[in-house]
Structure formats: structure tokens, C-alpha cells
Amino acid sequence: MLCFVPRPDTGIFATFQSGSRTMLKTFRYRLVPNKTQRDKLQRTLDSCRFLYNCALEQRRSQRLGIYEQKRQLTEVRHSFNEYKDIHVHVLQNTLFKLDRAFQAFFRRCRNGEKPGFPRFKNENGFDSFAFNNTGFKLQGKILSLCKIGNVKVRLSRPLPKDSTIKALTVKRVCGAWYACLAVEYTPTPLPASDKAVGIDLGLESFAALSNGERIGNPRFLEKNARELRRAQRRVARRQKGSHRRRKAVLRLQKVHERIRNRRLDWLHKRSTELIRKYGLIVAEELHIRGLAQGVLAKQVLDAGWATFLDMVSYKAAEAGRRFEKVEPKYTSQTCPACGAVKKKKLSERMHRCDCGYQIHRDIAAAQVILGRICPLGANVAEVVASVA
Ligand SMILES: [Zn+2]
Known part of the structure; x- marks a missing residue:
């Protein structure tokens, strides 16, 4: 069964429950909290972070696991008022978050990698807390959060029909608050298409299609380089630890966020176009790790191929299209007409067989x-x- 690996950093998160057509997808909406609510959101986040760090310290010094820590949570909530003021699931989820960090650490140890030990989080490294299916309610444009209040939501697009909200993550990005709703629903497939396309991802153009079309490379980093440099310079000139530096950092983060939003918007549009047109989409398996370390690292990461393929993958599943990945070996050396293998230099831009x-x-x-x-x-x- 199709399964999409979540990439929370891109805001895309979609999975298919095995054996059914229902899908789990995350929708992000901007929250508009008033002053009191903003303070409460921030206090909840700070308390969760403190809990996370304490639980980490505890696991460093004693041998105990998530279930023991969950049991101790009751005591903590009895003894400290600030924790009584937070929904119990939010605190439990914070412990689970730490547990996931440990699981990932152990898994990578077993695989023979050399991962870093889970770290203490400072203000910048901890930006979200989560509810399970209780403790919140969305009614129209109001999101009621347990122990925080009724917060206004900018419902920038409607939730899918007949959907159920499974979980909620409240997130702070560049000083703004967002609600990320994990929603379960059954997507309606697009009408069938008997067109197929192959995609070759590159830097000269973002993608070349087998029908001869080419999608240009928008190079967002390059376009916004001046703005970015200016913001970076401002940070560098201010004194470490000062209030003005913190303000400059926030401005720099906003520039990055804007570039990221532009890139995501562009990738969403291109991937949707492909899905609308083609019934079968084939791309090459990417080995970005190696690419992203080379001299072209910046451009490679800026292109956002991995994000693009993730988008195509889940949108294909949603629309009932097929998306396949193939090994990239010799794709640039083979002749599509006769199958002969002919070496080309990177500078040769034409295929002549x-x-x-x-x-x-x-x-x-x-x-x-x-x-x-x-x-x-x-x-x-x-x-x-046949591939379905
Ligand atoms: Zn040939």
C-alpha cells in the first residue's frame, strides 16, 4: 500500500491508511490570538519546553522510559500550578516527542550511523505543542483550545468534505502562531487520463519532460540574495545577546520564511499541473545526500526536488494517478530511440545518437x-x- 513519509519541515504530511482510500493530511492555518491568548500560548510552549528538558535530564541520569515518565506526570501536575493549567495530552505529547528523539537516536545507532544524542532545547529549538483528538474544537472560524481560550482562525481554505480532525499541533513560526490540523478524509479521484510523462530533474531547467517541455528553474535564493544578505549583515553587526540583535534575527527569519513560502507555492503549482494532465508520472530516484554536499549544494537545495517529488507522490495518490520512481543509472547516457549506451560529457547539451x-x-x-x-x-x- 502506498505510504507517504511525513516531512514536517515542508508542511506536507499525508499518509494513506493501509487497505483503504482514506487519507491523513495536515492543513495549516494562521491563528489570530489576542494579547491574553498569545501570552497563554507562549507560556504553554515554555512550560512544555521546560518539561522536555527536565525529562531529558532524567533520562540521561536514570534508566527509565516513556511510560514511567508519563506516570510521574500526575505528580508533577499536582505539585506545580503551571502544569495544572495545561491539557494533559499536551504534556504527554511533549514526553512522546522526547521519546521519538530517543527512538531515532537508537535506530540510527543500530544502523551504524553516528547520531548526536538528543539535545536540550532552547527558545529557538522548540516551536510546537500538540493535542490529540480531545482538548480542542473547531467551530466556524473559532478554534477553542482547552485552558487557552477561543482563538480566531484565518480559514484560508476549507477543510475537505466529510473530514474528521484527528489531531492538532500548535506551532510558532517567526513570531506568528499556526494551527496544523491532521485531517482524515476520502479524496475524490480525478477522471482517468491515458497520458504518461517522464521527468528529469536538473539545474539548467528545473525539470525536463519526455514530451519535450521544460520547466524553468526559478532560483528563489538567487533572486532574493540581496534581501537575504542585507538581513544577515544586520544580524552580524549587532551585539550578541542584545535586544536589537534578537529583532534583527527575527527579521532574517522572516526573509527566509518568505523565500520558503514562494518556493513552496511554486512547487505546489507545478506538481498540481502535472497531476491534472498525466495518468502516469515517472521520475528518477533522487540521491540528494551526495548532491547536497557538493559545490552546487546551495542550488540543489534551493531547487527543492525532494519536496517536489513528495508533492507529486501524495497528490498522485490523492487523485488516483500512478507515480513511479526508477533508478537513475545511465539515464543520461542511453539513447531513448535505440537503447544504445553512449557516454556524454556534462558539457554536451545535445543527445546525438x-x-x-x-x-x-x-x-x-x-x-x-x-x-x-x-x-x-x-x-x-x-x-x-499493471503497475497499480
Ligand atoms: Zn540511438
Whole structure:
């Protein structure tokens, strides 16, 4: 069954429950708290962070696990008033968050990696707390949060029909508050399409399609470099620990956030276009780790290929389209027309084969990628059915 790995950093989070068409997806909305509510949100976040750090300290010095810590929570809530003022699930989820950090640490140890031990969190490193399915209620444009109040929500887009809210994460980003609602619903598939496309991701153009189209690379970092440099300079000039430096940091974060939003918006539009048009989409498996360490690291990360493929993947699942990934080996060296392998230098921008086939190298690669799932001239509808 299709399963989408959550990438909370991009705000995309969608999974298919196995064996059914229901989907779990996160919707993020801006909260508009008043002064009192803002203080309460901040106090809750601070208390959760304090709890997280204490629980971490405890696990460093004693051998005990999440369940023992959860039991002790009752005592903590009896003895300290600030914890009585927070919904119990929020505190439990904070302990689970720490437990997940430990699980990830142990898993990576077992895999022979050298992970860092879970760390204490300072103000900047801890930005959210979560409710389970109780402790909050969304009614119209008001989100009632237990022990915090009725907070106004900017419902920038409607939740899907017949959906149930499964969980809520309250998040602070650049001084603004957001509600991330995990929603379960059954998506309606798009009408079937018998068109197929292969995608080759690159830097010269963001993507080359097997039908000869190319999607340009928007290079958001480059475009906003001046603004970014200015904000960075401002931070560097201010004294460490000063109030004015903190303000400058916030402004820098906002610049980054704006670039990120522009990039996400662009990626959402491009991925939706593909999903609307094609019944079968084939891309290459990305090995970004290696790429992101090279000289082109900045450009590679700015392009946002991984995010793009994640978007295509979950949108395909949502719309009832097929999305496949293939091994990228020799995709740029093979001739899509006759299958001959011919080495090209990176500087050669054209594919010229002895069989007479001539085309831009990235488009040739996209055609090879498509050909690995759906050979030239094959019936797409049949292929779609067979890989499904
Ligand atoms: Zn050829």
C-alpha cells in the first residue's frame, strides 16, 4: 500500500491508511490570538519546553522510559500550578516527542550511523505543542483550545468534505502562531487520463519532460540574495545577546520564511499541473545526500526536488494517478530511440545518437526514465493498470 513519509519541515504530511482510500493530511492555518491568548500560548510552549528538558535530564541520569515518565506526570501536575493549567495530552505529547528523539537516536545507532544524542532545547529549538483528538474544537472560524481560550482562525481554505480532525499541533513560526490540523478524509479521484510523462530533474531547467517541455528553474535564493544578505549583515553587526540583535534575527527569519513560502507555492503549482494532465508520472530516484554536499549544494537545495517529488507522490495518490520512481543509472547516457549506451560529457547539451536520433540531453533522459516503466508506443492505460 502506498505510504507517504511525513516531512514536517515542508508542511506536507499525508499518509494513506493501509487497505483503504482514506487519507491523513495536515492543513495549516494562521491563528489570530489576542494579547491574553498569545501570552497563554507562549507560556504553554515554555512550560512544555521546560518539561522536555527536565525529562531529558532524567533520562540521561536514570534508566527509565516513556511510560514511567508519563506516570510521574500526575505528580508533577499536582505539585506545580503551571502544569495544572495545561491539557494533559499536551504534556504527554511533549514526553512522546522526547521519546521519538530517543527512538531515532537508537535506530540510527543500530544502523551504524553516528547520531548526536538528543539535545536540550532552547527558545529557538522548540516551536510546537500538540493535542490529540480531545482538548480542542473547531467551530466556524473559532478554534477553542482547552485552558487557552477561543482563538480566531484565518480559514484560508476549507477543510475537505466529510473530514474528521484527528489531531492538532500548535506551532510558532517567526513570531506568528499556526494551527496544523491532521485531517482524515476520502479524496475524490480525478477522471482517468491515458497520458504518461517522464521527468528529469536538473539545474539548467528545473525539470525536463519526455514530451519535450521544460520547466524553468526559478532560483528563489538567487533572486532574493540581496534581501537575504542585507538581513544577515544586520544580524552580524549587532551585539550578541542584545535586544536589537534578537529583532534583527527575527527579521532574517522572516526573509527566509518568505523565500520558503514562494518556493513552496511554486512547487505546489507545478506538481498540481502535472497531476491534472498525466495518468502516469515517472521520475528518477533522487540521491540528494551526495548532491547536497557538493559545490552546487546551495542550488540543489534551493531547487527543492525532494519536496517536489513528495508533492507529486501524495497528490498522485490523492487523485488516483500512478507515480513511479526508477533508478537513475545511465539515464543520461542511453539513447531513448535505440537503447544504445553512449557516454556524454556534462558539457554536451545535445543527445546525438548514431541511429540518427537528436534531442536535448535532459529531454532524452526524461524519455529514458519514462521508457523504464512505459516503453515507447505502449498502451498507457494498460501500463497504469499493471503497475497499480
Ligand atoms: Zn540511438
